Amino acid sequence: MSCMQALRFDNRLLRELPGDPEQGTRLRQVEGAAYSRVAPTPVAAPQLLAYSREMAATLGFSAEDVASEEFARVFGGNALLPGMQPWAANYGGHQFGHWAGQLGDGRAISLGEAVNAAGERWELQLKGAGPTPYSRGADGRAVLRSSLREFLCSEAMHHLGVPTTRALSLVGSGEAVVRDMFYDGHPQAEPGALVCRVAPSFLRFGSFELPASRGDHALLRAMADFAIRRDFPHLQGQGEALYADWFAEICERTARLLAAWMRVGFVHGVMNTDNMSILGLTIDYGPYGWVDDYDPMWTPNTTDAQRRRYRYGQQPDVAWWNLSRLAGALAPLFGGVEPLQAGLDRYVETYAAADRESTAAKLGLAVCRDEDVTLMHDLQALLQQAEVDMSLWFRGLGECGGEATSTEPLREAFYDEDKRQHAEAGFVDWLTRYRARLADDPLSPPQRLARMRAANPCYVLRNYLAQEAIDRAEQGDTGGIDELLEVLRHPYDVQPGRERYAQRRPEWARHKAGCSMLSCSS
Numbered sequence: 068m069s070c071m072q073a074l075r076f077d078n079r080l081l082r083e084l085p086g087d088p089e090q091g092t093r094l095r096q097v098e099g100a101a102y103s104r105v106a107p108t109p110v111a112a113p114q115l116l117a118y119s120r121e122m123a124a125t126l127g128f129s130a131e132d133v134a135s136e137e138f139a140r141v142f143g144g145n146a147l148l149p150g151m152q153p154w155a156a157n158y159g160g161h162q163f164g165h166w167a168g169q170l171g172d173g174r175a176i177s178l179g180e181a182v183n184a185a186g187e188r189w190e191l192q193l194k195g196a197g198p199t200p201y202s203r204g205a206d207g208r209a210v211l212r213s214s215l216r217e218f219l220c221s222e223a224m225h226h227l228g229v230p231t232t233r234a235l236s237l238v239g240s241g242e243a244v245v246r247d248m249f250y251d252g253h254p255q256a257e258p259g260a261l262v263c264r265v266a267p268s269f270l271r272f273g274s275f276e277l278p279a280s281r282g283d284h285a286l287l288r289a290m291a292d293f294a295i296r297r298d299f300p301h302l303q304g305q306g307e308a309l310y311a312d313w314f315a316e317i318c319e320r321t322a323r324l325l326a327a328w329m330r331v332g333f334v335h336g337v338m339n340t341d342n343m344s345i346l347g348l349t350i351d352y353g354p355y356g357w358v359d360d361y362d363p364m365w366t367p368n369t370t371d372a373q374r375r376r377y378r379y380g381q382q383p384d385v386a387w388w389n390l391s392r393l394a395g396a397l398a399p400l401f402g403g404v405e406p407l408q409a410g411l412d413r414y415v416e417t418y419a420a421a422d423r424e425s426t427a428a429k430l431g432l433a434v435c436r437d438e439d440v441t442l443m444h445d446l447q448a449l450l451q452q453a454e455v456d457m458s459l460w461f462r463g464l465g466e467c468g469g470e471a472t473s474t475e476p477l478r479e480a481f482y483d484e485d486k487r488q489h490a491e492a493g494f495v496d497w498l499t500r501y502r503a504r505l506a507d508d509p510l511s512p513p514q515r516l517a518r519m520r521a522a523n524p525c526y527v528l529r530n531y532l533a534q535e536a537i538d539r540a541e542q543g544d545t546g547g548i549d550e551l552l553e554v555l556r557h558p559y560d561v562q563p564g565r566e567r568y569a570q571r572r573p574e575w576a577r578h579k580a581g582c583s584m585l586s587c588s589s
């Protein structure tokens with residue numbers, strides 16, 4: 068028997084929560100149930116395009132397992148391992164600020180909750196596995212470009228130390244999927260692919276909002292009790308106090324997540340409440356992007372280009388708003404609103420502390436004093452005004468060892484020479500203040516460099532890098548995925564010979580589809 072066949076499944080969600088009595092893909096409103104049983108729809112020719120060796124090892128899969136035809140069949144949706152019992156989860160959500168009702172897994176199908184040799188629980192979920200009762204008229208499939216982006220970014224975030232759902236595999240379906248990429252009346256056939264996502268839990272804020280919106284307090288309570296039991300087993304206590312601790316922890320984890328996104332320059336793009344994990348993981352990689360030139364107003368999502376609700380600089384506030392929706396949903400579990408308000412306050416405090424820690428680490432300071440917050444804000448204003456690459460600036464600042472007296476040694480970080488010269492006086496002034504601050508800091512130069520390198524990634528999944536890998540993969544060459552994955556395994560380390568991956572966005576990518584703008588079409 069292969070290691071893959073020996074993987075144990077313990078599908079607690081199915082066992083402990085009420086399910087939809089109907090099976091199959093008929094579109095329907097599903098009341099009183101947390102999930103519907105539905106099988107993946109087989110694809111024409113499943114072919115493994117890429118996999119994460121770390122995730123394979125975590126699940127106990129051998130190299131032979133991964134290379135086998137069986138692996139591509141299972142993770143393409145054409146076969147099940149013993150113990151897999153596929154289902155689609157039921158949830159709702161606030162989309163772009165409005166309650167959207169029932170959404171559910173329209174193209175994600177969970178295969179089972181694997182329990183590995185270490186006793187860890189990892190839910191395996193295929194994205195792009197075909198229609199479910201929640202597909203709302205769409206096809207349940209995913210295109211190669213979006214699946215590849217989800218696969219790579221899941222693993223890149225993990226290696227950056229940002230909480231995230233993981234990805235085991237990327238499997239081509241051998242089928243075409245038709246998408247109108249910019250919703251402008253130009254549908255095209257594109258290659259299809261599936262990602263196998265992996266996480267301890269895929270429960271979202273919307274999982275609780277849906278029963279609450281229907282006044283189904285029995286299901287709401289059952290789901291909260293289940294989430295606490297399965298996903299927060301360290302929480303003790305009972306009744307309201309337990310629910311309060313649980314909500315406070317969700318708030319705390321979400322705050323840490325947002326501080327991590329802001330530190331590395333990640334923009335989720337679609338922070339709807341159905342895309343918010345109760346474990347504080349980054350979940351649902353769609354039209355996400357990485358900040359190149361520092362700009363709090365930037366969003367990669369063309370669908371959000373008008374209002375920019377989910378722009379980089381607004382993410383921490385949006386997360387608070389999303390938590391307040393969750394608080395509203397959980398209110399029936401409480402006698403009064405005080406514990407929920409306390410949780411939301413916890414978010415604000417935790418975020419502020421985590422953001423100060425980011426400031427200290429990014430600037431190479433032992434601790435962040437009040438005046439350092441101002442120092443950082445003043446720097447950010449300059450970076451925005453002069454169109455400076457966020458990753459290259461902070462990385463370069465560390466490598467200068469606090470010695471820079473002008474922007475000359477940091478020239479690489481600038482996108483526009485005129486803007487650099489125009490802002491030079493401001494930067495010289497800022498660098499003077501920075502050097503004075505460093506003189507008053509206890510860290511030694513090597514300590515400072517190590518601290519800055521650990522907080523400021525050298526390699527992030529810039530949109531154009533992902534697009535280059537996509538262009539190659541669409542021509543049948545998966546080499547670009549492997550190369551990128553290898554670089555992104557060690558995002559904080561200097562990797563000689565791989566300078567190309569740390570460069571600023573090339574000019575051709577400034578306005579190219581997939582590089583600077585992405586739609587929700589996926």
Ligand code: AMP
Nearest residue numbers: 170171172173174202205206207208351
């Ligand atoms: P997202 O913006 O990816 O979080 O998706 C929002 C909702 O639309 C979720 O309920 C998805 O399952 C559903 N959805 C997105 N794309 C598809 C598709 N191609 N087929 C079926 N459902 C989809």
Ligand code: MG
Nearest residue numbers: 341342350351
């Ligand atoms: Mg979603």
